[in-house]
Amino acid sequence: MSLAVLLAAVSWQVAVDGPLLGLDTAVRDGVREARGAIGSTLLNHLGVALSDLGGGAVAVPVLLGCAGLAARLARRGGRPRWWVPVPVAAVAAVLVPLLVVPAKIWFARPGPYGAPLAGDQWGWYPSGHTATSSIAYGTAALLLARVLPVVAGRRLGTACALVCLGVGAGLVWSDFHWLLDVVASWCLSGLLLLGLRLLLPRLLPDHPDSAS
Template sequence: MPVLPATALVLISWQVAVDGPLLGLDRWTRHAVRETRHELHSTLLNHLGAALSDLGGSVPAIPVLLAAGALAAWRSRRAGLPRPWLPAVVAVLTAGLIPLLVVPAKAWFARPGPFGAPLAPGQWGWYPSGHTATATLSYGVAALLLARTVGARARRRLHAAAALLATGVGLGLVWSDYHWLLDVVASWCLGGLVLLALARLPVSRKDDGS
């Protein structure tokens, strides 16, 4: 249901823009995470958080997206599906769409990061989370493109893997103190809206819905 992520995205964006009371959730979460991290004092968890965060970078997320588009196109051609080239085009367009969705918002909201340092002239803000959006869209679209060329069991596994990767990146960013929680949640909502729209398109299925 697109209403839920759309409503959440509008609400969070409004609160960030006006420095509203909802941002108290960010401060509470950051304090709780820092206390937990201090109590556990786990180098392994800290390295895991950083590693998960890195999965939301342009590398490896964008190469995975493009490779999935190429593989889905190849599988579509072998299966005799109409417009077998379309998955590759969708992957390329998605790679270009991500910065168009994130960068203007970062510049407009100009939200300081968790450490509170003021932004330098020309510096982008932290809202929404670029790594979370990149992970959600790259791995999510990759799963959607490949899912339409495989069976039901593999399709469920692809969707689950994409969801776990996007969730892991967001949690890693919050754990590592790289982003506020609401930066991450907003990007999950933004990516979810795009994925819901894309899921309705016949990217590689036969036109009769099979």
């Protein structure tokens, strides 16, 4: 519920150019000052590399590969509907552009550099790379957690969270997105992943008698 409220509040502020956007400006200016003071080329390259982990060319193959592995482990474990991870992953991959692209077009928010949008640009809000990484890696972690030991599943979830945080940090550090673009996509992704977490025990049950 809190994720939905935060997403609605941030979206409202972006739509009306509200005072909360001052936080974006303050963070952008603070990051630029820190980047200039540190002057680390390595750190700047790291920011770009972390951002790239949110691209579909990286995240979607990871998602599909993890789904295939989850299906294989489920079949080996005698799970009913062992094949479910693959279509779940496909739906998750398709949901990202279906949800993010219309929002980008509707909000039409300029990026951190402040230049007006060109005719072929969709806008920066919400962050597509953040949504792609969070939904893809989050779905992959949830699917594998259904077929791995509990401790391994928790560690995988922690690693996934760290990667997604890194993607968001890289986007903000590199001036690719405003902070609120990233926060909104985390909220949207969190809502979808919470729903998937509730559905997965029914979609991919442990025993045949729970598959009905």
